[in-house]
Amino acid sequence: MSAILRCLAASLALACAPAQADAPAKGRTMQQVLDASTPTDWRTPAAENTLYLDLADGRVVIELAPAYAPLHAANLRTMAHERYFDGLAILRVQDNFVTQWGDPNAEEKDKARALGKASKTVAPEFERGIDKELPFTRLPDGDVYAPEVGFSDGMPVARDPKSGKTWLAHCYGMVGAGRDNSVDSGSGAELYVVIGEAPRQLDRNIALVGRVVQGMELLASLPRGTAALGFYDKPEQRVTIKSLRLAVDVPESERTPLQLLRTDTETFSALVESRRNRRDDWYKQPAGKIGLCNVPLPARKPPTH
Amino acid sequence: MSAILRCLAASLALACAPAQADAPAKGRTMQQVLDASTPTDWRTPAAENTLYLDLADGRVVIELAPAYAPLHAANLRTMAHERYFDGLAILRVQDNFVTQWGDPNAEEKDKARALGKASKTVAPEFERGIDKELPFTRLPDGDVYAPEVGFSDGMPVARDPKSGKTWLAHCYGMVGAGRDNSVDSGSGAELYVVIGEAPRQLDRNIALVGRVVQGMELLASLPRGTAALGFYDKPEQRVTIKSLRLAVDVPESERTPLQLLRTDTETFSALVESRRNRRDDWYKQPAGKIGLCNVPLPARKPPTH
Numbered sequence: 031m032s033a034i035l036r037c038l039a040a041s042l043a044l045a046c047a048p049a050q051a052d053a054p055a056k057g058r059t060m061q062q063v064l065d066a067s068t069p070t071d072w073r074t075p076a077a078e079n080t081l082y083l084d085l086a087d088g089r090v091v092i093e094l095a096p097a098y099a100p101l102h103a104a105n106l107r108t109m110a111h112e113r114y115f116d117g118l119a120i121l122r123v124q125d126n127f128v129t130q131w132g133d134p135n136a137e138e139k140d141k142a143r144a145l146g147k148a149s150k151t152v153a154p155e156f157e158r159g160i161d162k163e164l165p166f167t168r169l170p171d172g173d174v175y176a177p178e179v180g181f182s183d184g185m186p187v188a189r190d191p192k193s194g195k196t197w198l199a200h201c202y203g204m205v206g207a208g209r210d211n212s213v214d215s216g217s218g219a220e221l222y223v224v225i226g227e228a229p230r231q232l233d234r235n236i237a238l239v240g241r242v243v244q245g246m247e248l249l250a251s252l253p254r255g256t257a258a259l260g261f262y263d264k265p266e267q268r269v270t271i272k273s274l275r276l277a278v279d280v281p282e283s284e285r286t287p288l289q290l291l292r293t294d295t296e297t298f299s300a301l302v303e304s305r306r307n308r309r310d311d312w313y314k315q316p317a318g319k320i321g322l323c324n325v326p327l328p329a330r331k332p333p334t335h
Numbered sequence: 336m337s338a339i340l341r342c343l344a345a346s347l348a349l350a351c352a353p354a355q356a357d358a359p360a361k362g363r364t365m366q367q368v369l370d371a372s373t374p375t376d377w378r379t380p381a382a383e384n385t386l387y388l389d390l391a392d393g394r395v396v397i398e399l400a401p402a403y404a405p406l407h408a409a410n411l412r413t414m415a416h417e418r419y420f421d422g423l424a425i426l427r428v429q430d431n432f433v434t435q436w437g438d439p440n441a442e443e444k445d446k447a448r449a450l451g452k453a454s455k456t457v458a459p460e461f462e463r464g465i466d467k468e469l470p471f472t473r474l475p476d477g478d479v480y481a482p483e484v485g486f487s488d489g490m491p492v493a494r495d496p497k498s499g500k501t502w503l504a505h506c507y508g509m510v511g512a513g514r515d516n517s518v519d520s521g522s523g524a525e526l527y528v529v530i531g532e533a534p535r536q537l538d539r540n541i542a543l544v545g546r547v548v549q550g551m552e553l554l555a556s557l558p559r560g561t562a563a564l565g566f567y568d569k570p571e572q573r574v575t576i577k578s579l580r581l582a583v584d585v586p587e588s589e590r591t592p593l594q595l596l597r598t599d600t601e602t603f604s605a606l607v608e609s610r611r612n613r614r615d616d617w618y619k620q621p622a623g624k625i626g627l628c629n630v631p632l633p634a635r636k637p638p639t640h
Contacts, residue, residue, distance in 0.1 A: 125552040126507050156619075171479050174626045202431050202532045211616050226555075227507045227629060228532055231613060231622040247430040247559040250531075254552040308536060311516050314461070317536040321479045324532060 060304040063297060064328060071297040072289040072330070073184075075243065079103070080277035081110060082286065083131075083245075085120075085269060090245035091286055092205055095185050095238065097164060098198045099155040102207055102239045106218045107276055108148040114219065115274035118143065120252065124260025126226030129249040130208060131271060132219055145219060154213040155237040157197035160189055164196065165294045169302065171319040175199075175230045179322040181293035185241060186322050188233060198238035201228045201323035203246050206238045225250040228323040243290055243329050291328040301328075365609040368602060369633060376602040377594040377635070378489075380548065384408070385582035386415060387591065388436075388550075390425075390574060395550035396591055397510055400490050400543065402469060403503045404460040407512050407544045410453050411523045412581055417451040419524065420579035425557065429565025431531030434554040435513060436576060437524055450524060459518040460542045462502035465494055469501065470599045474607065476624040480504075480535045484627040486598035490546060491627050493538060503543035506533045506628035508551050511543040530555040533628040548595055548634050596633040606633075 058066075075093045083090040096103040109115065115131070122130040135141035166189065168180040176188030179199065186204070189196040198204065205223045209216030216237050223242055242249065252269060255262040262268050277285050291298060302325055307316035363371075380398045388395040401408040414420065420436070427435040440446035471494065473485040481493030484504065491509070494501040503509065510528045514521030521542050528547055547554065557574060560567040567573050582590050596603060607630055612621035 123556075125555055172477075174476050174478065175622055175624050213619060226531065228626075230626065230629065231610070231618075233622070234620045235618055250430055251428075251556055251558050253556050305536070313536075313540055314518060315539045317480055317538070319480050321533075321535065324535065 057307060057309050058300065058304050059309045060301055060326070063300045063304050064291075067291070067297045069333075071292055071295050072332075073292050074289055074332070075184075077277035077285070078107065079240075081106065081240070081274060082277060082280060083115075083274045084272040085248055086272065088245060088248050089286060090248055091243050091288060092240050093184065093243050093290070094240040095183070095198060097183060098158060098185065098187070098196075099207075099237050099239045101152045102155055102216070102218050102237050105148050105152050106239060109145070109218060110274055110276040111279055112146040112148065113273065113275070114143065114145065114148065115271050118271050119268035120249075120262075120271070121255075121268060122222075122259060122261045123225070123252045123254050125254045127224075127229060127260065128222040129225050129252060130220060130222040132208070132221065134265065134268065136219070145217070148217065148219070150217055150219075151212075151214040152207070152217050152237070154216075156213075156234045157195040160191070160194050160196045166196075167293050167298060169320065169322060169325070171306070171321070173322055175233060181298070181325070181327075184243075184290055184293050184327060186325070188322070197234050199228070199322055200224055200230050200232045200238065201241075202226070203242040204238050205240050205242060206232070206236050209236055223249050241327075243327070244286065244288060287332050289330050289332050293327070301326075362612060362614050363605065363609050364614045365606055365631070368605045368609050369596075372596070372602045374638075376597055376600050377637075378597050379594055379637070380489075382582035382590070383412065384545075386411065386545070386579060387582060387585060388420075388579045389577040390553055391577065393550060393553050394591060395553055396548050396593060397545050398489065398548050398595070399545040400488070400503060402488060403463055403490065403492070403501075404512075404542050404544045406457045407460055407521070407523050407542050410457050411544060413453040414450070414523060415579055415581040416584055417453065418578065418580070419448065419450065419453065420576050423448065423576050424573035425554075425576070426560075426573060427527075427564060427566045428530070428557045428559050430559045432529075432534060432565065433527040434530050434557060435525060435527040436574075437513070437526065439570065439573065441524070450522070453522065453524070455522055455524075456517075456519040457512070457522050457542070459521075461518075461539045462500040465496070465499050465501045471501075472598050472603060474625065474627060474630070476611070476626070478627055480538060486603070486630070486632075489548075489595055489598050489632060491630070493627070500539075502539050504533070504627055505529055505535050505537045505543065506546075507531070508547040509543050510545050510547060511537070511541050514541055528554050546632075548632070549591065549593060592637050594635050594637050598632070606631075 079094040081092040094103045118133050120131040133143050165182050173179040178189040186199040186201045188199050207216035207218045208220035208222050257263045306320045384399040386397040399408045423438050425436040438448050470487050478484040483494040491504045491506045493504050512521035512523045513525035513527050562568045611625045
């Protein structure tokens with residue numbers, strides 16, 4: 031395929047024109063913002079908050095959000111340390127909703143995998159109190175579901191100053207702990223990730239535990255299950271989990287070097303603005319607005335220089 | 336897998352409890368609303384506005400929106416009638432954005448497929464005037480991107496009473512005509528469909544032509560391309576288009592019988608309400624709100640009785 035077609039086709043959404051090095055009047059593109067970022071604009075997620083979900087096709091990297099779900103994060107660390115998930119499977123892929131994994135035999139007493147030192151129940155962590163110590167970069171354009179939205183340490187969050195509560199928001203790539211009707215039944219033994227339009231109706235009804243920061247395409251491109259709710263009809267359709275480990279339990283040489291753009295910096299605010307008003311020639315009517323789940327959260331390999 | 340686990344796992348988002356036949360105080364679930372629907376709540380999309388995109392794995396059904404993009408709809412009818420797309424390919428799948436198809440050789444003069452009677456350029460149809468004849472069922476909860484949002488003949492739309500304009504909105508499953516930097520370059524020869532979080536920044540910048548009403552999972556579950564913007568690196572990764580035909584050009588016996596829920600009825604308003612406030616026991620804090628792109632648009636096989 032010629033470079034020109036790539037450009038033509040690509041221009042659906044991203045600039046093909048060379049980046050304008052000097053266009054203060056028009057503002058900056060996201061690429062220009064990122065190119066101008068400094069090392070302090072980036073952070074390395076802590077190894078004790080990083081999960082590696084290894085599948086035959088590659089690795090999914092998940093960052094936990096212990097500030098919002100400390101009990102779930104702790105339970106997941108225990109499960110990962112004890113290799114609870116290794117050999118279990120992706121059970122459900124429902125189009126425009128979630129991919130979900132866990133123990134296919136969870137309900138069969140004789141076959142279900144033991145949780146070891148992990149808890150079977152975990153107190154609900156659906157929301158928490160607003161705390162001045164908690165970072166919050168507010169977005170300027172409002173939200174359909176919550177009074178305020180923004181980012182907290184890389185996580186999309188919502189807040190209600192009236193109730194004094196804040197919570198993680200169900201954006202694309204967010205990971206949560208599936209639960210039964212009782213609010214403490216989401217131990218983390220069954221996890222899901224959002225693969226479609228943000229199902230914000232789930233906010234404050236279930237514990238989100240973190241987000242996928244690399245490898246979403248591996249979970250979003252799986253065949254959809256054809257049984258009710260996207261469950262795979264046949265055991266052989268399930269995708270086996272090679273392992274789910276905490277990065278601290280993985281030898282350094284096998285870890286995935288990764289940096290994430292901080293969300294409490296001027297660079298991040300500039301990035302948000304670059305997405306609110308697209309600056310390349312393709313856009314004729316910049317939106318002038320941005321939704322919480324439309325803000326990209328850049329990740330990169332640590333620079334070598 | 337036991338029914339119980341299905342229920343447990345499923346309860347992440349959908350009711351497992353038996354439908355409550357009589358729960359006026361709590362309101363109705365979506366299933367109860369649909370079960371109570373009457374034949375007049377449903378419509379059959381017109382064959383001259385229905386495209387069948389046939390792939391090896393199955394059929395994708397697209398309903399055109401001639402009220403919003405009449406010139407593009409006409410050009411697409413011509414292309415489909417002339418079998419322009421047959422044998423062409425899906426070229427690009429960008430995670431959380433779009434799947435796009437067209438002519439891999441579009442930019443190579445000697446190899447590009449001829450457009451026949453179809454136009455190479457089509458006047459932009461990015462928005463249109465608000466017209467009292469145009470159906471509009473407004474949603475009650477606002478929108479980040481537009482002053483008003485709702486549904487018009489099954490299509491998600493936005494409106495700005497101040498400018499007097501209305502436009503189709505980039506929700507999951509919406510189909511648009513890729514274009515180059517010039518506004519009339521989107522002939523329909525390269526089409527894309529939204530497979531992730533609604534990229535509403537594209538609204539009013541490109542012509543949407545309709546929406547997928549069945550078979551989205553076939554386009555959303557494709558492997559993501561690894562080249563820039565999700566293009567497939569190698570020709571053999573592309574997915575061949577068996578055919579893209581207008582339903583009127585397909586023998587009756589090969590058509591897909593389908594009905595869509597009307598969006599200008601009390602049943603549809605009840606459905607919206609059932610999704611704003613989920614009524615099953617799983618939900619502890621019904622959202623009380625709904626975003627434009629979170630409203631499901633039910634399709635069904637025509638009942639046989």
